[in-house]
Each structure stands twice: as C-alpha cells, then as structure tokens.
Amino acid sequence: GDSVTQMEGPVTLSEEAFLTINCTYTATGYPSLFWYVQYPGEGLQLLLKATKADDKGSNKGFEATYRKETTSFHLEKGSVQVSDSAVYFCALSDRDSGGSNYKLTFGKGTLLTVNP
C-alpha cells in the first residue's frame, strides 16, 4: 500500500534559520503530493501541492519539488519566523484499494518550533 515517511521531529530552529523537512513516499499509482500545516488547536490547512513530476509547489515562502526519481517532496523555507511554529504533514493522494476513488495518506507529522 501507499505510505509517506517524513523526518521525525521535533525540529527547533531560531528565527531566520533555513528549514528543511524531508518527505519520501511509496505509491502504487501516480500520486499528487501535498504539504499541510496544523497550527496549535486548529485543523489542517493546505500549504502547497504538486500534481506531477518536477512541479514545484510554493506558498508563504515555503517550497517543495515533486521528485519522481527519488520519490521525494522535501519542504524548504529560506528564513523561518516564529509564526511558522506548527505541525507539518506531508501527504499523497492516490487511488484507494478499490481503485475507484482517491484518498490522502499522511506522514506522521513534524513539529516545528521557531524561537525568537
């Protein structure tokens, strides 16, 4: 079955540091890839997505590139802020076991804390 592996947290950075959160996946089909963010006490919000190989998703200074050859979708940001403190989830969308519908499979999440 499909799976998503992302780096274990927690990750603690100082403000303006560079961020990388690694994400790799296995999928039976040709998935779309997503990064979602969950701020404390809230639901998940889409951060960015990429639907085909070599696509780069970007939003709010975050970027990730769909690398089919390495089955990866690493999240990066050049200069983090305190307000970026949250849990980040890598996810893929692929057909379910029945083959007719699509579902999201999530990684285990990475807690990021940014200190001033």
Added chain:
Amino acid sequence: DTAVSQTPKYLVTQMGNDKSIKCEQNLGHDTMYWYKQDSKKFLKIMFSYNNKELIINETVPNRFSPKSPDKAHLNLHINSLELGDSAVYFCASSPWTSRTYEQYFGPGTRLTVT
C-alpha cells in the same frame, strides 16, 4: 463564512455511551471525509462519502457509523464508546474524489472517553 464546521469542538463522555459528531460544509463540495488523529498526531482516513454515497470505508470498527443526509453534511455516530476512541476527529471536504484536489479540513472535535 466558515467553510467546514464541526460540532461539538470538545466532547467528554464515559465508556459505553453513544455520541455523535456533526459536520457541515458550505463550499458546495461533493466529497466529504472523516479522519482520526491519535495522540501522536497520526492522521488516518476513516470514511469518505461522494454525493451522499459511501465510497471509502477503511478498517474501522462497526461501532462507527457515518451518515450523510445531504451533500453538505456528514455526521459520525459512535456506539459503545471505548477508551481507545479518545482522539481528535476531523471532517474534511473536496470538490470531487480526485487525485489533484486538495481537501479542506474542519477545526476538529476532541473526544475524550473516561
């Protein structure tokens, strides 16, 4: 102008009770989902409905029964609650069941079973 809303936000109950969580979306989406997030933040899909029809049913105890009265609503009823049911339950919606569409999540319902 809330997109996906859930009620209640918090639910504390005793083992053996029956409870329901309600979800509504005003985005005009056709597909809705229920997810369970455990204490380690791991998210797993439970059910998905498309146009009121159940299309995804993961390995979930049959004490959990989703109901979709219309496209905008997807409720989750849980019978005979157990300690292991304690978690945060998220409702989500998307325009259609598609590889490329993102899902929009509600704020979550924190269920605590004592």
